[in-house]
Amino acid sequence: MKKFELTGKKREDLGKKASKALRKEGLIPCNLYGEATENGKPVALAFASTFKDLRKLIYTPHIYVIDINIDGEVHTAIMREIQFHPVTDAPLHIDFYEVNDHKPITIGIPVKLEGLAPGVRNGGRMNIAVRKLDVVAPYQQIPERIEIDVTSMEIGDSIKVGELSFENLKFATSKDVVICSVKMTRNAAQGEETEEVAEGETTEGEEEKATEKTAEQE
Numbered sequence: 001m002k003k004f005e006l007t008g009k010k011r012e013d014l015g016k017k018a019s020k021a022l023r024k025e026g027l028i029p030c031n032l033y034g035e036a037t038e039n040g041k042p043v044a045l046a047f048a049s050t051f052k053d054l055r056k057l058i059y060t061p062h063i064y065v066i067d068i069n070i071d072g073e074v075h076t077a078i079m080r081e082i083q084f085h086p087v088t089d090a091p092l093h094i095d096f097y098e099v100n101d102h103k104p105i106t107i108g109i110p111v112k113l114e115g116l117a118p119g120v121r122n123g124g125r126m127n128i129a130v131r132k133l134d135v136v137a138p139y140q141q142i143p144e145r146i147e148i149d150v151t152s153m154e155i156g157d158s159i160k161v162g163e164l165s166f167e168n169l170k171f172a173t174s175k176d177v178v179i180c181s182v183k184m185t186r187n188a189a190q191g192e193e194t195e196e197v198a199e200g201e202t203t204e205g206e207e208e209k210a211t212e213k214t215a216e217q218e
Contacts (some may be wrong), residue, residue, distance in 0.1 A: 001142050004057060004064040008047035010071055019093070022048050028091055032068060032075055034098040045070065051091065058082060058091055061110055065139060068096065076100070078107060078139065099139040106172050107142060108132035111179060115151035119182035124155040128180050133161065134172035141168045153182050 008030060011018070019029040027048040034043040047070045057064060057079055068075045077096040085092055099105055110132055120126050133146055146166070148159060162175030 001063050001065045001139070001144065004066045006049055006053055006057070006066050006068045008049040008068055008070045011046040011048050014046055023090075023092070026051055028054055028094060030094045030096060032070070032077055032096045032098060033080075034075075045075075054091070054094065058094075063107065063109065063142065063144065065099070066096065076139075078105065080107075101138065101140070103138075104136050104170075105139050105142070106134055106136050108134050109143060110145045112145045112147050113150050113180060114147050115149055117150045117153035117157075117182050119153050119155040119157060122155060123185055124182040125185050126150070126153075126180060127183050129178045130173070133179070136170040136172050137168055143169075148179065150180065153180075155182050155184050157182050 011022070011029065013021075022029055028051055030047050030049060032045040032047060034045070047068075057066070064079070066077050066079065068077055075096075075098050077098045079094060080097045081095040082091055083093040084090065097105065111128070111130060113126070113128070117124070117126060135142065135146075143166075146164070148164070150159070153159070158181035159179050160175065161171050161173050161177045161179060164171065164179075
């Protein structure tokens, strides 16, 4: 994964009123969650960073490993969740999750289809059912994207999660989930009907010629 450096400042005042005041200053409230404690609850460090610094993380298809410098202390983390305003779509809050070398993480990875499916070339339509797949792996082994070869897919074929296999990756998404499929289109269906009619007419024509030839011989 790509690297990103972010600077933040600890938040002393928490709550809705304090968060609203931060946003007015161009800051976004954030939480950094670390290892779970004995009671099972993750340790959370509240901080804030500027929208300007966070923009690239928010509006990108890429997945980053982020070095967050909070008051001089650096934490390695990934971004887990963003809350947006329901009307303006402005980012309201971001959660980060601290990672380390020995503990696997679960994260959604973008799916990219590679190649041209014969079924699409023959008039079918590629239907992508999911854009991301959840995988479990140490953060150093998380790929930028999951590349899936579709060059053998005909009309009516589909690919499920259970059919995929990548070294050092375990899929958290159910193996029965369909990732993509090649659907029959109206034009492709009409094309098949036209071919069937043409074949039928050819057969009938051949039968008529055979009948006429037999009659001549008699």
